Amino acid sequence: MPARGFSVRLYFPDGDPQGLKVVERPGWTGQGIAFPRLLLAKARARDEVNRTGVYVLWERDDRVDSPRIYIGQSDNVMTRLLSHDSEKDFWTDAAAFTSKDSAFNSAHARFIESELIRIAKDRGRSDLQNRNEPSAPIISEADSADAYRSIDDMLTCIEVLGVTAFRSSTHVPPNDDLREQLFFLDVRGIKASARVESPNEFLVLKGSQAHGAPVPSFLTRPEFRGEVSRRQSLIDDKVFVEDGDHYVLSRDYVFSSPSAATSALTGRAPTPYREWRTKGGRTLGNVVRGDDE
Numbered sequence: 001m002p003a004r005g006f007s008v009r010l011y012f013p014d015g016d017p018q019g020l021k022v023v024e025r026p027g028w029t030g031q032g033i034a035f036p037r038l039l040l041a042k043a044r045a046r047d048e049v050n051r052t053g054v055y056v057l058w059e060r061d062d063r064v065d066s067p068r069i070y071i072g073q074s075d076n077v078m079t080r081l082l083s084h085d086s087e088k089d090f091w092t093d094a095a096a097f098t099s100k101d102s103a104f105n106s107a108h109a110r111f112i113e114s115e116l117i118r119i120a121k122d123r124g125r126s127d128l129q130n131r132n133e134p135s136a137p138i139i140s141e142a143d144s145a146d147a148y149r150s151i152d153d154m155l156t157c158i159e160v161l162g163v164t165a166f167r168s169s170t171h172v173p174p175n176d177d178l179r180e181q182l183f184f185l186d187v188r189g190i191k192a193s194a195r196v197e198s199p200n201e202f203l204v205l206k207g208s209q210a211h212g213a214p215v216p217s218f219l220t221r222p223e224f225r226g227e228v229s230r231r232q233s234l235i236d237d238k239v240f241v242e243d244g245d246h247y248v249l250s251r252d253y254v255f256s257s258p259s260a261a262t263s264a265l266t267g268r269a270p271t272p273y274r275e276w277r278t279k280g281g282r283t284l285g286n287v288v289r290g291d292d293e
Helices: 037-044 077-087 106-123 141-160 216-220 222-236 258-266 284-289
Strands: 009-011 021-024 030-036 053-058 068-074 093-099 183-187 190-198 201-204 209-211 240-243 246-249 253-255
Touching: 021 141, 030 037, 030 141, 037 077, 037 093, 053 077, 053 106, 068 077, 068 106, 077 093, 093 141, 106 141, 183 258, 190 209, 190 258, 201 258, 209 258, 216 222, 222 240, 222 258, 253 258
Parallel strands: none
Antiparallel strands: 009 021, 021 030, 030 093, 053 068, 053 093, 183 190, 190 201, 201 253, 209 246, 240 246
């Protein structure tokens, strides 16, 4: 079935696209407000965050493929955010979700918090900072149905805000042909396989190989500092596990782009749209452009 379109309303109360954002969906009684941590004082004055609700903290860092996130709930979201401001250093942005009509109660918030933590863990697309996985409270069947509808709307809104930690692998890329293809890399004596999960996610599969020795220019040129740091993090986190003169991926891993994946695997400047190929020999670039076979 083709993916259905949907709409989300974004309102910028300060007239700044980089500032506070109020996010809503048609027919949803909830609402979200997202803001950079540096605007915490300005967000503090908003009614939306001084209510019962749930929130997500995340780290905005383009060099990191699995950003750190934290999920929580509170009877007053801003009170909890102020506490986290003094206790947690990693986060750069926050989003709080509450109810327009104040119908959101503590049980709803704890139920949704529990589900969001479970979903984030199941997706494995982030470095979840929650130490515990709270049990969902017992709520009525009707309240449970309402909560799940709210979760669906929250997940849509938070992805619009740029957070992919909750994204399902069933999302279809704009070019449907991309999802139907498995791509292979065979360069510098290593072999890897991957597929496109979404327009911003390139999934390299468990068992793929990474070169053990980056080329000297990759380590010394300033434009590759982020890629070098990412590659070292993958080694430190045991995603890349040493196997003779190369590394092997210990699990499937989502990179933010084919370029990020290729530089990490090959240890050199990436040319992903020419080097990744289907079993039939079409390059990733061929498939992205929709070139005839």
